Amino acid sequence: MSRKDIHDVRTVSCVGAGPIGGGWAAHFLAKGYDVISYLHDPAEEAAFRRLINTAWKCLEQIGLAEDASLDRLTCTSDLAEAVGKADFVQESVPENIEIKQALYEKLGDLVPADVVIASSTSGLSMSDIQVRCSTPERTVVAHPFNPPYLLPLVEMVGGKKTDPEALKWAAAFYTLTGKAPLIMEKEVPGFVATRLQEAVWREALHMIENGEATPEQIDIAMVNGPGPRWAFAGPCFTYHIGGGEGGMAYCLDQFGPALKFPWTRLVAPELTKELYDSLVDSCDEMARGRTFSELSEERDAGLVAIAQAWKKIGKMA
Amino acid sequence: MSRKDIHDVRTVSCVGAGPIGGGWAAHFLAKGYDVISYLHDPAEEAAFRRLINTAWKCLEQIGLAEDASLDRLTCTSDLAEAVGKADFVQESVPENIEIKQALYEKLGDLVPADVVIASSTSGLSMSDIQVRCSTPERTVVAHPFNPPYLLPLVEMVGGKKTDPEALKWAAAFYTLTGKAPLIMEKEVPGFVATRLQEAVWREALHMIENGEATPEQIDIAMVNGPGPRWAFAGPCFTYHIGGGEGGMAYCLDQFGPALKFPWTRLVAPELTKELYDSLVDSCDEMARGRTFSELSEERDAGLVAIAQAWKKIGKMA
Numbered sequence: 001m002s003r004k005d006i007h008d009v010r011t012v013s014c015v016g017a018g019p020i021g022g023g024w025a026a027h028f029l030a031k032g033y034d035v036i037s038y039l040h041d042p043a044e045e046a047a048f049r050r051l052i053n054t055a056w057k058c059l060e061q062i063g064l065a066e067d068a069s070l071d072r073l074t075c076t077s078d079l080a081e082a083v084g085k086a087d088f089v090q091e092s093v094p095e096n097i098e099i100k101q102a103l104y105e106k107l108g109d110l111v112p113a114d115v116v117i118a119s120s121t122s123g124l125s126m127s128d129i130q131v132r133c134s135t136p137e138r139t140v141v142a143h144p145f146n147p148p149y150l151l152p153l154v155e156m157v158g159g160k161k162t163d164p165e166a167l168k169w170a171a172a173f174y175t176l177t178g179k180a181p182l183i184m185e186k187e188v189p190g191f192v193a194t195r196l197q198e199a200v201w202r203e204a205l206h207m208i209e210n211g212e213a214t215p216e217q218i219d220i221a222m223v224n225g226p227g228p229r230w231a232f233a234g235p236c237f238t239y240h241i242g243g244g245e246g247g248m249a250y251c252l253d254q255f256g257p258a259l260k261f262p263w264t265r266l267v268a269p270e271l272t273k274e275l276y277d278s279l280v281d282s283c284d285e286m287a288r289g290r291t292f293s294e295l296s297e298e299r300d301a302g303l304v305a306i307a308q309a310w311k312k313i314g315k316m317a
Numbered sequence: 318m319s320r321k322d323i324h325d326v327r328t329v330s331c332v333g334a335g336p337i338g339g340g341w342a343a344h345f346l347a348k349g350y351d352v353i354s355y356l357h358d359p360a361e362e363a364a365f366r367r368l369i370n371t372a373w374k375c376l377e378q379i380g381l382a383e384d385a386s387l388d389r390l391t392c393t394s395d396l397a398e399a400v401g402k403a404d405f406v407q408e409s410v411p412e413n414i415e416i417k418q419a420l421y422e423k424l425g426d427l428v429p430a431d432v433v434i435a436s437s438t439s440g441l442s443m444s445d446i447q448v449r450c451s452t453p454e455r456t457v458v459a460h461p462f463n464p465p466y467l468l469p470l471v472e473m474v475g476g477k478k479t480d481p482e483a484l485k486w487a488a489a490f491y492t493l494t495g496k497a498p499l500i501m502e503k504e505v506p507g508f509v510a511t512r513l514q515e516a517v518w519r520e521a522l523h524m525i526e527n528g529e530a531t532p533e534q535i536d537i538a539m540v541n542g543p544g545p546r547w548a549f550a551g552p553c554f555t556y557h558i559g560g561g562e563g564g565m566a567y568c569l570d571q572f573g574p575a576l577k578f579p580w581t582r583l584v585a586p587e588l589t590k591e592l593y594d595s596l597v598d599s600c601d602e603m604a605r606g607r608t609f610s611e612l613s614e615e616r617d618a619g620l621v622a623i624a625q626a627w628k629k630i631g632k633m634a
Contacts, residue, residue: 058617062624145542146559150620153541180541188529190580193542196535199520199581200513200543200552207512208595209586212505215599218513219551224470224497225462225510226517227551230544231623233633234536235517241633242463263507264516266583269526278525282532286633300375301630303467306548307379309622316550316558316603316615 001138001163003114006173009087010034013111015079015103016092017048020120023148024090026055029073030149031177032065036074038082040093045075055149062150083111088173090142092120100129108133116170118142118156122194125187126159136161140170142181143191152180155191196235203264223315232302240283241299245292248283252276318455318480320431323490326404327351330428332396332420333409334365337437340465341407343372346390347466348494349382353391355399357410362392372466379467400428405490407459409437417446425450433487435459435473439511442504443476453478457487459498460508469497472508513552520581540632549619557600558612565600569593 010033014025017039025037029052039045056070076082083089089111093099100119107117117139119129130136140158145151154174158167171181182192190198200222207213213221229238236248243250252271259268269275287295327350331342334356342352346369356362373387393399400406406428410416417436424434434456436446447453457475462468471491475484488498499509507515517539524530530538546555553565560567569588576585586592604612 054614054617058621061621062628147617147620150617150624151542151545153538155538180537182534182537184530184534186529188524189578191538192524192530192534193538195520195524195581196517196539197543197552198575199516199583201556202576202581202583202585203512203516204552205576205586205588205592207505207509209589209592212503213501213509215553215596216603217499217501217509219554219603220497220499221470221472221509222513222547222551223549225468226514227544227547227549228468230539231548232540232544234539234544235514235521236532237536237633239518258515259519259522261506264512264519264583266516266519266581268519269522271522272526275522275526279532286533286536295633297371298630298633300371300464300467302626302633303464304375304378305626305630306623307467309548309619309626311379313615313618313622316554316612316619 001114001165003116003169004087006169006176009173011036011085011087013038013083013086013089014092015082015089015107016040016094016120017044018092018094019051019146020144020148021090021092022048022051023055023146024092024120024144025073026052026059026149028090028177029070030056030059030064030068032068034072034074036076036082036086038079039075039077042075042077048075055147059149079106080110083107086111086115088170089115089117090120091117095121095123097124097128100124101132104129104136104139105132105134108135111135113138116140116166116173118170120144120148122191123189126157126162127187128159130159130161137163138166140167142170142174145193152178153193154179154181155184155193156181157184157187157191159187199266203266206265228303228306229299231306233299236279236283237286240287241292241295247280247287247292249276249280252279318431318482320433320486321404323486323493326490328353328402328404330355330400330403330406331409332399332406332424333357333411333437334361335409335411336368336463337461337465338407338409339365339368340372340463341409341437341461342390343369343376343466345407345494346387347373347376347381347385349385351389351391353393353399353403355396356392356394359392359394365392372464376466396423397427400424403428403432405487406432406434407437408434412438412440414441414445417441418449421446421453421456422449422451425452428452430455433457433483433490435487437461437465439508440506443474443479444504445476447476447478454480455483457484459487459491462510469495470510471496471498472501472510473498474501474504474508476504516583520583523582545620545623546616548623550616553596553600554603557604558609558616562609564597564604564609566593566597569596
């Protein structure tokens with residue numbers, strides 16, 4: 001399938017008027033696209049526009065594309081009109097497999113055949129969603145993080161009938177619009193970010209349950225400890241920097257035994273040579289030749305930015 | 318024990334010249350205290366001062382206390398001289414129980430009896446550290462997050478012989494100096510923050526091991542997804558805001574069943590009425606009467622600050 005060049009995309013259709021559908025619409029408007037939003041019920045339009053206006057205030061602060069304008073938003077409750085001229089479709093309807101399957105059956109015919117249709121689903125698989133779609137090869141999962149107009153992550157995976165090329169095209173398009181797409185090889189429950197988040201959540205619940213920490217203490221610990229570091233470097237690279245000149249290899253040698261400690265209720269896997277090498281190699285690649293002292297300066301610059309933001313707007317809890 | 322008013326503290330002794338000891342020294346200097354650092358070996362002084370100078374550049378950007386000065390740092394390898402005039406002692410020597418016990422035996426006599434001695438230990442218990450100390454009632458654990466001059470968290474807990482009042486005094490003093498102390502009721506392995514961090518780390522290792530995500534993908538997911546939110550609101554309060562008008566109660570009703578999903582390898586506890594109420598009540602308290610729309614505006618302001626920082630200095634990986 002030959003698709004439009006990502007730089008030639010002009011019109012994005014956003015199907016669904018909830019916080020996710022609205023968040024996506026705000027994102028694409030801010031990047032200078034024409035956006036057509038499909039609302040299931042015309043009565044949703046006022047609330048939908050309030051949502052967009054709220055998002056817009058944030059987006060203005062971060063910086064809009066030169067020709068970005070709220071005037072380039074069209075709302076309609078006619079699905080054919082909403083998607084017939086789309087260069088890209090972002091679907092964010094309720095998480096109900098019946099609703100999604102019925103919708104993709106229609107989208108399969110209404111959306112021009114060379115246009116990718118991406119679902120914001122957080123829990124359903126594209127293999128299930130696409131069963132009644134006549135053109136399933138261009139349907140992909142592209143799960144954003146809330147709010148989609150501020151958080152860059154888009155977790156992507158195809159279904160059984162998805163053409164991998166459609167995934168690649170959509171990932172390139174998201175990158176062009178400032179997003180951070182992550183293409184997964186497998187349909188893993190919870191994708192990547194939700195699994196990390198859920199591990200934290202479950203450990204927190206155990207601590208609360210056992211009287212080891214209150215919910216407020218858990219939040220204090222996160223916001224003043226690991227949270228700020230993770231806004232700039234993920235868990236692997238944070239340890240790589242924490243390992244000093246020796247990087248990740250030093251960390252694993254030093255703290256490998258701690259994997260046996262009862263520091264959480266989650267049992268760790270065996271630290272095999274493969275796992276060890278995979279971590280060390282990946283961190284070396286991510287470092288792109290930067291020295292330890294360059295890396296720790298960058299980390300500190302990130303944390304200074306957080307500290308300055310805290311001074312200006314405070315922490316929430 | 319009657320102690321000096323926290324506002325009358327002038328001199329802080331930092332025992333230990335590694336990154337943690339140096340980080341603490343930089344922190345207290347930036348807050349306008351006289352700092353006496355004990356170095357085990359005078360030969361360490363050059364590297365130690367380089368460490369302080371690096372930290373100072375960051376601290377200048379965040380803002381120094383009016384009378385803060387690097388000239389107020391004294392280095393000595395005479396322990397009695399280092400701690401004899403201290404109003405507060407922060408100990409950060411290597412994580413070796415023999416070394417710590419021998420040191421606390423000396424500190425017990427050298428440090429004025431009304432002065433609190435806080436250990437930066439991340440893994441040893443104060444009950445063990447204080448066994449040979451003649452004045453153990455004023456010894457506490459106060460575990461910082463690295464780098465201690467930028468991250469506010471200080472996890473605190475006493476040993477068997479610790480006077481709870483010493484913990485309270487030290488927590489009040491840390492708060493005065495801009496830190497976020499967290500007093501734990503129990504000596505839990507890994508405290509709170511390390512347990513949360515370790516849950517993420519172990520889940521990440523499982524994903525890498527199973528070929529579900531590469532280390533780089535895990536980092537991309539964290540930095541662009543949960544990480545930035547956690548720099549401003551912890552996991553509990555993040556869900557409280559995510560629940561909209563219904564807050565945490567709505568989240569638990571809606572996503573409670575997800576605790577049974579295989580979204581991580583960590584098994585969740587039963588969501589009992591007590592656990593449910595504890596979460597809901599705690600989040601209501603943390604909200605301090607702010608409405609949902611106020612809370613979501615604050616969250617967005619935090620994320621805008623992160624987005625602006627990303628634009629300026631980038632993400633690390």
